[in-house]
Amino acid sequence: MLRALPPHAADQSHAMNTVIHWFRADLRLADNPALTRAAHAADRLIPVFIHPPAQRTAWGFERVGPHRRHFLATALADLDAQLRAAGSGLVELHGDPVERLADLVSHTGATGIVCEVIPAPEEETQIAALRAAGITVETHWQSTLLDPSTLPFDAANLPDVFTAFRQNVEGAGIRPPAPIPAPTRLPPLPDGLFPGANRMPAPPPPADPRSAFPYALPAFHGGASAGRAHLAQYLARGLPHSYKTTRNRLAGIDDSSKFSPWLALGALSARQIHAGLKDFEARRGASDGTYWLWFELLWRDHFRLLHRKHGRHLYxxxxxxxxxxxxxxxxxxxxxxxxxxxxxxxxxxxxxxxxxxxxxxxxxxxxxxxxxxxxxxxxxxxxxxxxxxxxxxxxxxxxxxxxxxxxxxxxxxxxxxxxxxxxxxxxxxxxxxxxxxxxx
Ligand SMILES: Cc1cc2nc3c(=O)[nH]c(=O)nc-3n(C[C@H](O)[C@H](O)[C@H](O)COP(=O)(O)OP(=O)(O)OC[C@H]3O[C@@H](n4cnc5c(N)ncnc54)[C@H](O)[C@@H]3O)c2cc1C
Missing domain, CATH: 1.10.579.10 (DNA Cyclobutane Dipyrimidine Photolyase, subunit A, domain 3)
Incomplete structure (x- = not known):
């Protein structure tokens, strides 16, 4: 947890308190406790995304291909627009995240970094390296549906088998917390930082009309705006009710929810989806389909919690x-x-x-x-x-x-x-x- 950041900027008696919010896989303003916390602690807020250097895998191909690069670029453009509407803007940097963040702290005098936890080895190593460099980093666990502190077992005693995990959760009646609203205003950027200055074009690969997730169309762009609109239309068209019978089909856009690309970048949170499903059930009834969407989102939680328990042994x-x-x-x-x-x-x-x-x-x-x-x-x-x-x-x-x-x-x-x-x-x-x- 945070050692040096004050609970609220107003508690600061000295001059400007600059705080960095490092966007990782949480590219949204709503239901983002780390961003809300950073905004409360700061007089000057730096929302930053770091593009890591291009890499080749040990298997001989580029680590991130053109589909992902383009989808991410659309998500970042949307995030920047939302940040600007709230009085801020997205700073994009390129290079090793630890080095870039250390530079940013030293150039701006930021008192610390707030970001989400990603429970995977590379991402945890980055946090450890920042802390080892003397930088204050406050992390928030915020991408699961369920709050781990409400579970009837601690991290080390997580059931390894999904069915046991699900039965424990359902038997104890654990429900996800409600999503938190987006901050309406954010503290301004410090002078001399310019949103969008380092944006690199990521041209779309040729669109394929056969795609089950046609991300070249604006409705399938990567940001929170398209993600929320997708969720709304999925619910409005009653698709949760047919989900269980169509989910194993191979090709149709509507056969499964297609929430995953937005979830992966954090443009939608699992809790926002769950809140939408609960509202849908209240208005249009629960069904096998609405239950099965909950069931699949629990699989997603289980894989995250398994990472927290077993760490790099999974690799x-x-x-x-x-x-x-x-x-x-x-x-x-x-x-x-x-x-x-x-x-x-x-x-x-x-x-x-x-x-x-x-x-x-x-x-x-x-x-x-x-x-x-x-x-x-x-x-x-x-x-x-x-x-x-x-x-x-x-x-x-x-x-x-x-x-x-x-x-x-x-x-x-x-x-x-x-x-x-x-x-x-x-x-x-x-x-x-x-x-x-x-x-x-
Ligand atoms: C080998 C393999 C690799 C996979 N890699 C990924 C990955 O990198 N990213 C990813 O999000 N999913 C991955 N999945 C899980 C699953 O295939 C996708 O989540 C799903 O196909 C996404 O489409 P959808 O949103 O329409 O899913 P839906 O069927 O509509 O499910 C709703 C949501 O539930 C979650 N979910 C569903 N199935 C799974 C599952 N098996 N594991 C975890 N979560 C699930 C997803 O968040 C999904 O968006 C992988 C599955 C396999 C077999």
């Missing part, structure tokens, strides 16, 4: 098991990446992913299983490819789902193998999906 080749490192076949992996395995369903999925940056949950499961269990490749390479491609890449959900399928996480069933022929017969009986993606 070992053997995951939480003592298994030997997996085998890897670079040539087979390249065929998988490019949709050239020879299996029409797998190739369709991998082409869709590369062309659009999105893939249904069912297809993610099928292609991940195929890579691990049929092509005998390293699950970490698959996770890295998803990280590069998915507009909804989320470190905890991605790592957690890959571990689940490879059987090196906490699931007692030792992995999930999906037979692609059976999956095709069940989920694409007329071959429409495979025909749609028979070409890149």
């Amino acid at each position: 070992r080749a053997g995951g939480l098991t003592g298994s030997a490192p997996p085998t890897h076949d670079y040539a087979a992996f390249a065929r998988w990446q490019t949709g050239n395995t020879g299996h029409p369903l797998i190739d369709a999925g991998m082409r869709e992913l590369a062309a659009t940056g999105y893939l249904s949950n069912r297809m993610r499961q099928i292609v991940a299983s195929y890579l691990i269990h049929d092509l005998a490749c390293d699950w970490r390479a698959g996770a890295a490819w998803f990280e590069a491609q998915l507009v909804d890449f989320d470190v905890c959900s991605n790592q957690g789902n890959w571990l689940y399928i490879t059987g090196r996480g906490t699931d007692p069933r030792g992995g999930r193998r999906f037979n692609p022929d059976k999956q095709a017969a069940e989920h694409d009986p007329d071959g429409a999906y495979q025909a749609c993606w028979s070409t890149p």
